[in-house]
Amino acid sequence: MRANSCARARAWPSASPRRSVSCSRASSAARVADAAAGPQGVREQPGETADIGSGKIPADIPSEFDPDNDEFPEERHTPSLLEDVVHLFEDTKTYLEAETAFQKSRGGYVANRLKSAVAYGAAAFGVFHLALIALTVGLVIALSPLVGPWLATLIVGGLLIVVGLVLLRGLKSKIDDIRSAFDREEP
Structure with missing residues (x-):
């Protein structure tokens, strides 16, 4: 047996x-x-x-x-079809509630980190801006004994304007690329 x-x-x-x-x-x-x-x-x-x-x-x-x-x-x-559907509905509702809570906590986490990232980015931008000002002033002071203070200021200012125009031209080309992506008509 x-x-x-x-x-x-x-x-x-x-x-x-x-x-x-x-x-x-x-x-x-x-x-x-x-x-x-x-x-x-x-x-x-x-x-x-x-x-x-x-x-x-x-x-x-x-x-x-x-x-x-x-x-x-x-x-x-053995459960009936109606009981199975009710259980499925309850499970789906529970899953959606859990997923919503997870996405809310995830969004809160991302928002918190985004605030910190923006703060650090703004601080870094400010520090780099001050560094560029210090380099510009230092360059004017370094050129003053060679060509005089007024000509040193014009040379440094002219170079900064040329660099700014090159960067502005690059920015315009990138904006034109973005604009052309939205202006195209799809057949």
Whole structure:
């Protein structure tokens, strides 16, 4: 005789609380039989063994599971289509609530980091601007002994205007590229 897989896989009683879920009628009977057994599988009544490892099972436990047996109808409840749809709706609602909460926290995190990035960017821009002013003043001071203060100022100012015009031309070409991307008509 072959024992039910649920009955074979049962552990011996321990101090931890047992769950009341069973796989079948056979495992329910095995649970009752195991409750009477000691920790080594020896029963109180002489002549009966509960040695699960050897494959011997008591005579009152069936050797196979009969799915058509309606002795325990409450264990065989199958949900209807309506119940499945209701559970699906509830699960979807829970998922959407969790996803919304996640995206809100993510947006808050990004907004916080964006504020910090803008602050650091503005500070860096200010420091670079001051550095360029210092270089310009230093260049005027360095050229003053060679060509005089007025001519040094005109040379440095003229060079800065030329560099500014080159950068402005690059900016205009990039803006024209963006404009042309939006002006194209798709066929």
